[in-house]
Amino acid sequence: MAQEEGKVIVRHEAAEEFVVALLEASGVSRKNAEIVARGLVQADLRGVESHGINRIPSYLSRIRNGVLDPKAEPTLTQVTPVVAQVDGHNGFGFPAAHLAMDTAISMARTFxxxxxxxxxSNHFGMSAWIVRQAVDAGMMSLVFTNSSPALPVWGGKSQLIGVSPIACGAPGGPSSVPFILDMAPSVAARGKIYKALRRGEKIPLDWALDADGKPTDDPEKALKGVMLPMGGPKGSALAIMMDVFSGVLSGSAFAGGVTGPYDMSKPGDVGHFIVAIKPDLFMSLDEFRQRMDILYQRVVGSDKMEGVDKIYFPGEIEQLTEATRLSQGIPFVQGEIDALNAEADMLGVPKLRPAAA
Structure with missing residues (x-):
């Protein structure tokens, strides 16, 4: 069993194959299982472990509790030549979001x-994998979603608005990386608190408040309290914006009505908002890419503050992490491997294989 600083190393191919097997055994079609697996493994490859394959136990629990339909297929309704709607029918959010972005890209190519x-819909994992779908097609994009209540509105003390990520992207130039932004409107993503809880780790004191409204470094207490919005009222307003575009506009739940992926009481009813844009609408594609190169070089070449060795473009650190993990494998702690293999035992599929030592 391969180890690195106490971690178990798994090849990304093995991780995808394992997730597909679990999902197929749970009633998910092969096509949809592959979409879910790719989205989760992309998160692990990019170092966003809070949205990686460790989400699988909660997803499968939702299937077993009858609040997520593994056999659901998203359906598409064309509204205008440049507007469409996808109904996820309470299936996995990954296939619904994939269909939405694929449709948006197709419309953008023409119009x-x-x-x-x-x-x-339901939780669709890391937003960056959907942005990446657009970037790989040479498109700019916006990817919004809402989520279960975890933040107070500014001035409030109870959970009402989700820690809903804001994501967007654009292709890079000949000598620069793509622009990929995927950020939560909170100080930290809620998934990072779940990851800390799984790993028995503490969290920074500025991430969340406990049920009594006091700062806490205990992830279990944090999950019973509220997350803190970044920038106070600014983060709160951005979270409300995600609810407007993803929930109010779509016809899905909003204003605290979304059910989270760890809540087994009822369907998620999550909403998403996805836009694809051709980057050569106002100039040639070559000129656009050259301008992206200039932006990249000016950003990473900026004068550095004290203590900073290197400045990165948004999404660049994750792309460097992905390159490393594609060649060296993805690190997990043993407890995470055990939880995943417990699902394999229940479903009668082969266990997750660590990389050879």
């Missing part, structure tokens, strides 16, 4: 822009 609203 310059495509917009798709998604309703009755």
């Amino acid at each position: 310059g822009i495509g917009m798709v609203s998604v309703k009755h």
